Amino acid sequence: xxNTLFFYNSIEYGISDxxxxxxxxxxxxxxxxxxxxxxxxxxxxxxxxKLANKIYGGLSGFYSIVDEGYYESNATPRSPDTxxxxxxxxxxxxxxxxxxxxxxxxxxxxxxxYYDNFNYITEYKSTTFMTISLSGLLRISRHFYLISExxxxxxxxxxxxxxxxxxxxxxxxxxxxxxxxxxxxxDDG
Numbered sequence: 001x002x003n004t005l006f007f008y009n010s011i012e013y014g015i016s017d018x019x020x021x022x023x024x025x026x027x028x029x030x031x032x033x034x035x036x037x038x039x040x041x042x043x044x045x046x047x048x049x050k051l052a053n054k055i056y057g058g059l060s061g062f063y064s065i066v067d068e069g070y071y072e073s074n075a076t077p078r079s080p081d082t083x084x085x086x087x088x089x090x091x092x093x094x095x096x097x098x099x100x101x102x103x104x105x106x107x108x109x110x111x112x113x114y115y116d117n118f119n120y121i122t123e124y125k126s127t128t129f130m131t132i133s134l135s136g137l138l139r140i141s142r143h144f145y146l147i148s149e150x151x152x153x154x155x156x157x158x159x160x161x162x163x164x165x166x167x168x169x170x171x172x173x174x175x176x177x178x179x180x181x182x183x184x185x186x187d188d189g
Contacts, residue, residue, distance in 0.1 A: 012043065019046045031044075047089070056091045060104075089133070102133035102140025129155035143170050 002010045002024070010024025022043040049059020064083045087104030109126040134151040139145050145167040153160055163181040167174065 010043070012045070020048055020049050023041050040104075051090070054093055057088065058091075059086075059088050061086045081108070083108055085132075096137070096139035099134040100133070102131075102135070103135065104131045105129075106131065127155060129153060137167075143168055145169065147176060 002012070008024065008026050010022055012020045012022030014020045022045075043060075045058065045060045045064040047056070047060070049057050051057050051180075061090040062083070062085050065081070066180045084107040085104055087102055089100055089102035091098050091100045093099055105128070107126070107128050131154070133150065134152070135147075137145055137147050146164075147167050148164045150161075150163070158184070161182060163178050165176055165178040165180070166175045169175075
């Protein structure tokens, strides 16, 4: 069971040592942001394959729908946003100290926000883009880890994402707290 911002919940089931499937939904749409019901329709992960000493690989994919309800303030109904992602990743290191490099392809159809000549523009369109993810985990004590997850995005509509945080992991519980992150995933550079 995974919970993000207390409102977005997902669950995954381990089918085998190398395969899991999951789904998710937002319990209280429109409270955290302007998004309507968020439904992660399907998530599939295959991984944990040992490629060499302290090198592991995996694949992932998901399809989701976000129903934002209306387009801007003119109350014109529009189609929900859809997301499709396929990717692969490699992890170097041990369970307690590691670095992960990932490559993902995205197909996104929905509302795009961006600036053009100092004007804020929104438009509904379809786009395809790639991301590179760089993540790390460093154990600093028996129950605490430093964590970082960063995404380099080659899209004008979506900015790079970065975060640095702390993970508390006593027996059978895991709590992650962001200490630094860019707001809404957009950066100015």
